[in-house]
Amino acid sequence: MNRAKEVVKVSVIGVLANLILVGLKAFVGLVSGSISIISDALNNLTDAISSLVTIGGTLLATKKPDKKHPYGYGKIEHVSALIIAIIILGTGISLIIEAVQKIISPEVATFDVPMLIIITAGIFIKLGLGLFVRKKGKKLNSDSLIASGSDALFDVLISTSTLVGALITFVFGVTIDGWLGLIIAALIIRTAVEIATDSFSHIIGERIDSELALKIKKTVSKYDEVLGAYDLTLHQYGPERIIGSIHIEVEDKLTAREIHLLSRKISEKVFEKFGVVLTIGIYATNTEKTEYAEIKNTISKLIKKYPSILQMHGYYVDSEKKEINFDLVFDYKEKDVDGVIESITKKLNEQYPKYSVNIIADSDFSD
Numbered sequence: 001m002n003r004a005k006e007v008v009k010v011s012v013i014g015v016l017a018n019l020i021l022v023g024l025k026a027f028v029g030l031v032s033g034s035i036s037i038i039s040d041a042l043n044n045l046t047d048a049i050s051s052l053v054t055i056g057g058t059l060l061a062t063k064k065p066d067k068k069h070p071y072g073y074g075k076i077e078h079v080s081a082l083i084i085a086i087i088i089l090g091t092g093i094s095l096i097i098e099a100v101q102k103i104i105s106p107e108v109a110t111f112d113v114p115m116l117i118i119i120t121a122g123i124f125i126k127l128g129l130g131l132f133v134r135k136k137g138k139k140l141n142s143d144s145l146i147a148s149g150s151d152a153l154f155d156v157l158i159s160t161s162t163l164v165g166a167l168i169t170f171v172f173g174v175t176i177d178g179w180l181g182l183i184i185a186a187l188i189i190r191t192a193v194e195i196a197t198d199s200f201s202h203i204i205g206e207r208i209d210s211e212l213a214l215k216i217k218k219t220v221s222k223y224d225e226v227l228g229a230y231d232l233t234l235h236q237y238g239p240e241r242i243i244g245s246i247h248i249e250v251e252d253k254l255t256a257r258e259i260h261l262l263s264r265k266i267s268e269k270v271f272e273k274f275g276v277v278l279t280i281g282i283y284a285t286n287t288e289k290t291e292y293a294e295i296k297n298t299i300s301k302l303i304k305k306y307p308s309i310l311q312m313h314g315y316y317v318d319s320e321k322k323e324i325n326f327d328l329v330f331d332y333k334e335k336d337v338d339g340v341i342e343s344i345t346k347k348l349n350e351q352y353p354k355y356s357v358n359i360i361a362d363s364d365f366s367d
Contacts, residue, residue, distance in 0.1 A: 003140055003240060004062045010136045010145055011051040011058070014152075017129045018048035021122050028115045034166065035102045035181040037119065039095045040159055043188055046091045047151065050084040054144040057081075061238050074238010078202040081144055085196035092189035099181030116166060123159045126152055141240075143202070147195055154191065158184050208234045213366035216246070216270055216278075225250055225262050227285055230313040230327075232366045234276065245279040249313065252284035283314045292317045295324060295352065302344060308334035310364055317355070324348065324355045329362045337361050
């Protein structure tokens, strides 16, 4: 299945469905003089434009990597979502202005039964479209489609409120049109802010999905030679391109050939299962001298006194240089990482004066 073609296909359906809704609602809104229905029509127009932007972003994102952009163009999809947010925000602001004018100078809208039927039909069209697009978005792992589908379902509530307002006017002759328009505009702006926030978060770079991280570590740890898997980092350059690295702990007696073959097996298996391009780094663990195991046990007990330390790994004692080396993973809440490292180093130097202590602070990139 060609993911890009499927995303474009679903988006084209979204464009056509929304344009139909724009035509129906604009007709009813202009004939009845209802600002809330005109607002709803404009909201559908922005949805159509959003689908067009999604199409453009998806096609650009499929461009092959080049010398200037070796990781590809996948993140353009997130930029597309940001553009969609700006379009929606502009629509929301303009609708607020119109709604306020309608509140200041209210005019009673006029409806008949055919108009109410058209509004009701529009609600069911939007409901079906929202469910379809969101389902496809989840299947295709497309944030843009998922957002569009969720937005369409959210629009169902807006259209329903518009219908309620029209019914009130039809039955009682009372208009709440301006206020409904104001509420719809506010909801549109909130949607724009949410989409923009989510897009910025993706562009900046988010934490690895916990489930994926644990699955990858579990897969890597299944090999008998692997004593531990640490420092997993993943960088996403679009939904179908993930590049990362991981450190594995192995016995220091393994040869370069054995490590090479092991690394190839692991990277091939991870790519086969998860589509992730993974670089393998190595931590060696001492296989000689019980003294080194005792030192490790001492360190393990010591770091338990520091709640901000989440994990120790990469422990290795260099017998020639007389160095104790290990990494510590800190919670992001710890504000004085250097102070904690200095404290631990001082205590270990006092207990093991023959050794120098080298501690590297790691970030909590993945669960």
